[in-house]
Amino acid sequence: MLTKRIIPCFDVKNGRVVKNVSFLTNERDAGDPVELAAYYEEAGADELVLLDITASVEGRSTMMDIVRRTTDQVFIPFTVGGGISAMEDIREILKAGADKVSINTAAVKNPKLISEGAKRFGQQCIVVAIDGRYDRSKGDWEVLINGGRTGTGMSVIEWAKKVASLGAGEILLTSFDQDGQKDGYDVTLTRLVSEAVSIPVIASGGAGKKEHFYEVFTEGKADAALAASIFHFKETSVGEVKSYLKKKGVAIR
Amino acid sequence: MIAIVDYGVGNLRSVQKAFEKVGHEVIVTSSPQEVAAADGVLLPGVGAFGDAMFHLKQLGLLDSLKQSVKQGKPLLGICLGMQLLFSASEEHGHHIGLNLIAGNVKRFKGKFKIPQVGWNELVVKQPHPLLEGLNKNNYVYYVHSYVVDPADRSVIIASSDYYGEVPGVVAFKNVYGIQFHPEKSSSVGLRMLDNFGRMCKEGVRS
Incomplete structure (x- = not known):
């Protein structure tokens, strides 16, 4: 049986991990990605x-x-995102050894990047990241770009269907409302997107405790869940989340 | 020395690094002579079936691959590389493969998520040197939309379940295929690559 994936995420700036990763400081260089x-x-x-x-x-x-050094030492799949705006960027990152690239703003501005990227490098390596915010007046989620600073007027669900039809291999769905709140993923949004497309959906934004992973995998129908600070600050660990999910009957590696 | 066949598509760095990690010498090459001279051959795979066969043919690699197999040297295909070992594929039309193992390559069909992306349980069906050291519960990383359908199902030595049986590892004489990505399957995958490396060194003949 295919298992649900747990995906830690970290920000890298000028070669160093940006957010403090509190628990590693003594034994290892926590700043080295x-x-x-x-x-x-x-x-x-x-x-x-x-x-x-x-x-x-x-x-x-x-x-x-x-990316090259990570490929030399790490034998699980990894995705690189941030600032990818052209075919050349995708090529460069994949050539360095990444398995997938994540495209966000550039995909909205130039959807051909998805179709051409999928055609040239394979569908599996094109992850489209979608940042969504709930719009109460419309009762729908709007796609945001530029790190959440700019609205697009587009519906998240419609955009998700579009990127899937263009050849995206996976969708990395971040709830702008939940991100950083630590009170759970946007389960409703995740389920709506997951049911609207036939490609895997990675839920992101809002993980604060192990129960949140259970919710987003069961009610939210997510294929994978991404989290950052909850792991970096050792509020829980990947192992703890996994053994909890296993106990609850979720398929986990 | 293991030859990793470079036929112009995809990034071979991960496979190369994985072999080096477990202590096996590899050479990434598109030269028919170097492929023929190696103790064993690894056929990686990214991209489309038809393109891959076209490039192998253009580089003059088809004969050296078949020659190497005829001499009893181990050949391992990974992902698309495994699919290329079979007779034909329906990916974007109808394409003839290397025909080293009888059977066809078919697309997943059904109302479920395609491609299959992620870690799936690999169940060992038959003991084999390639699977040595694996536990009962092994998880391996798959990314694929097509599956092989061997004419003789007994070539399937390990499999996973994704809306039906997915052949995970096949073996026919000295020709082997792995549908998932061992180079991305952490310790389980590295163990299998180490096994293959040792089989090449020892010159396993069947």
Whole structure:
């Protein structure tokens, strides 16, 4: 049986992990993304997401070096996102050894990037990230871009269907309302998107305790769940979440 | 020395690094001579079936692959590389494969998520040197929309369940195929690559 995936995510800026990863400070260099990736593989993570939030050209080439070093040492799939706007960016990241790229704003501005990327590099490596915020007046979720700063007027569910038809391999769905709140994923939104498309959906935003993973896998019908601070600050661990889910009857590696 | 066949598509770095991690020497090459000279051959796979066969043919690799198999050297295909070992595929039309194992490659059909992405349980059906050291419960990482349908189901030595049986590992004489990605399947996958590396060194003949 195919299992549900637990995916730790971390932000990398100019070659270092940005948010403090509190629990590693003594034994390892918590700021080194490669060390952290190796730690999470050992801890039982099913996959990893590295978000490059570098703005400079030098930072970009440092990031490529990190991707190469991660490939040398980490033997689980990993996705790189952040600042991908052209076919050349996708090629460069995949060539360095990443398994998938995550595209967000650029996919909205230029949907052909999805179809051309899927055609040239394979559907499996194109992950489209969608940031959604609930609009009470419309009773629907709106797609946001530019890190949540800009609204698009597009419905998340419609956009999800569109990216799937263009050839996206997976959808990384972040609830802007829930992100950072630690009171659970947006289960309703996740279920609506998961039922609307025939490709896997990774839920993101809001994980605060192990029960939240259970909710989003069962009621939310997510195929995978992503989390950052809850793991980095050791509020729980990948192992603890997994053994809890197993006990509750969820298929887990 | 294991030859990882570079036929112009995809990134072979992960497979190369995985072999190095478990202590086996590899060479990434598109030279028919180097492929023929190696102790064993790894056929990776990313992209489309038809394109892959086209590139293998253009690079003059078809004969050296078949020659190597004829000499009894181990050949392992991964993912699309496994599918290429079969007779034909229905991916975007009808394409003839290497025909080293009889059977066809078919698309998943049904109302479920395609591709299959993620970790699935691998059940060992027959003991085999390639599966040595694996436990009863092994999880491996799959990403695929097509599955192989061997004419003789007894070539399936390990499988997973995804809305039906998915052949995970096949073996026919000295030709082997792995549908999932061992280079992305953590310790279980590394163990299998190590097994293959040792089979190449020892020159397992069947």
